Amino acid sequence: MLLGKVPKDFDISTNATPEQVHRLFRNSRIIGRRFKIVHVVFGQEIIEVTTFRSAVNGNLGRNQIQNDDGMLIRDNSYGKTLEEDATRRDFTINAIYYDISNFTLIDFHGGLYDLNNGIIDIIGDPHTRYQEDPVRMIRAVRFSAKLGFKISKRTADPIKTHSALLLNVSNARMFDEVNKLFLTGHGLQSFHKLRDFGLFNLLFPGLDGFIENKDYQAFVEYALASSDQRFAQQKRNMPHFLYTIMFLGKFRALMIKHYELNESRIHQVADDVIADEICQEMLMEQNAVTALPWQVSADIRKLLKSQNELLNIHDQNAVAAMAESNILRASFDIFKLRAKFEPYLSPYIRFWQPYYDRSSQRAEQRRALFNKKEDQTSANAKGKQKKNKPAEKNEGYKREKATSRAERLAKARAWRAAMHLDP
Template identity: 45%
Template sequence: MEQHNTATPNHVSSPDASPASPAIIPRAEHGVSRANISKSALKVLYRLREAGFRACLVGGGVRDLLLGREPKDFDVATDAHPEQVRQLFRNCRLIGRRFRLAHVQFGREIIEVATFRAPHEVLNGDDDEEFNGDALVEDGRIIRDNVYGTIEQDAWRRDFTINALYYDIEDFSVVDYAGGMADLKAGVLRLIGDPEVRFREDPVRMLRAVRFAGKLGFRLDIACEQAIPRMAGLLEEVAPARLFDEAIKLFHSGYGLQTFEMLRRHDLFRFLFPATEEALSHEEQGFPITFVANALKSTDARIQEGKGVNPAFLYAVMLWEPVRRLADRLMENGELPWLVALQQAGTAVLADQCAHIAIPKRISLPMREIWEMQPRLEQRRGARALRLMTHPRFRAAYDFYCLRAQSGEALEEGCNWWTRIQEVDEAEQRHMAGMDRPGGGGGGGGRRKRRRRPRRSDGNPAEPQ
């Protein structure tokens, strides 16, 4: 077996610079074990190797294994071209135009196989447009990226040093060109190359930086941290449909609260949810609005407990403050009922938000139902209240209502009532709804509740979360 170089690499400031010899960490000196790698990923790695190609596990899978975490997925990098990968696997399909990939499917599991990428070259000396084979860059932004190269070139094309670690199936070593092992041990998230150049290539890397830092508990490298506020405006040029997917990744990672706080700290959140950021910048009756933070804390707990979460609930939370504030203004100016005001406010806020993050109807319709059920949850008398519990969106709307109570609205009594009525038998439910008394079945409780500062059990105002 070939003896690998064990020299320690120096950090290189640019992916186009000549890389130093990689650090090769032999199997005995790292914690990546085949026992913790998906059997499907191993099949792909072994078959590529047997066909004469170099095959490595790369990216988040290697990073997480080295950190002792369970990887979410396993990605493979190889010198085989996508068409060659497809010839090796009948269960393979090629996807992507901007970035050609092979997906090898084993039941529900998909192993993503990418060909080693090479740097771009300037076309005719024009700094604003580059082309090399099947690559195209305009104004520093990668438009198409199918230039194939070596593992060394591929390493320097990756975004963060900790994602540029390769587990080589040939000898089970970890190959490190960019100093990722040192950054992994130090808890530092460092971009490979000039942060401004890398962020201009793909502005979503700023969101990835915050997501990884929040998820891993890492700190941003100072150069990356300083570049983000200067480059944050580039997010306005990213397709709204792509930002929809990125927002789900940001807040459904199990570390959504930390990510949310980092997004605001680094001036990124306002480019995703501008109306929400504007609403969160205000205080009401002397205390900060904590609804989003409380909801993310609850969502994180559900994810960490292995429970399901719904993107519609997340987006309903994110846009509630703008919807609520606009509905209040519509009620004051037009004397509209609260439900009608909520409907009009929801339509307007969603239209504005979709200019930044595209929200498909399969998400926006449940969002609106959650919002519009809030006034109905304040009506706790008669058959109508009992029927409400059969609504398919009742549980989400109830959770939403109780989060509002937790975050400062005077809804504790209603939250407790709805909690209890779900726990008792049918006879007690009818009693609670006033249906076993003469004249029972009437309405009630439809007034708009005013927000107030929450109280601690000792009677003093609660500290903002």
């Protein structure tokens, strides 16, 4: 809000433990083992509630556990004050608190100064903080790409030194972080900054030789810029599209190598079999870093193979199958991106464009029908609530309702006192 932007969500910090928060809000759940937080469901929103953290010190107990590299693999040691909690935040701009009781900002680490000057600066010793949680290096890059801020020298310098620590982070967490880097409107800037810090090759193993190719790099940049534009138009970007863009250069190079080898074979191997083997090898290598959900992997495989299938316009059965495929639009979108750099694809673009348009129209019709059903369901639910609402015909009923509300408030205050939640 200080930057004139609409925040995606609000995080709440409290001295109540996750268990206490969970007991207070029935529609909540505790998530995370390494770092417990509470998700409170409020209407259509999920509000993240965290407990004050205490500083990491040499006397680690069972609530704070580090591995041999200094990474905190459990961090549920709770603090008592806001200032103590602020020291555990990653960057100064993320350690600015808003006190709703008196509508004031609380800033212990100069976050407002850095915010106004466009600086990403880590709190504490950078080496120690990166060892505690290597994902902070990714977050520094992401905030810099998203906000257009400069990473301070002391924050940036140790990144290349500690970059290998990212391999210790769970691949499920890394999948989420990569999505945040590339799918939320600043993918092109993230790509450039990751390469500047030598992090791209860690996130996408085995692709460095292909990304170094200037022509393919230009294609990736063009595709990421297109994805950023989609996000600005409030359209969703999907993980399978991102990974297909990244994998496509290597996939095509390996397929060309297969074609050359096949020429000298007595018993030739079917292209489809080889394509599956290449996809499997690439996906396994990537899964070691980012845990690709099964459906995402399946869609990546389909999209990669479909780039060859779109060239097969003289086989009526193949054309009919592709025209009815649920990946036609995504596959054709990639095909059109390629056409900017591969002019020979233009006739194929003209051939498939009518099929693409019809598929888009059907998708729009399905979306409109779904939204209509959702609106009707919502209207029916509201009507039912209104119908079941008791009539407030007399003052006696209102007094009774007010009394019950007062009783509930009294019970809530008593509970807070018993749980030591009040200051």
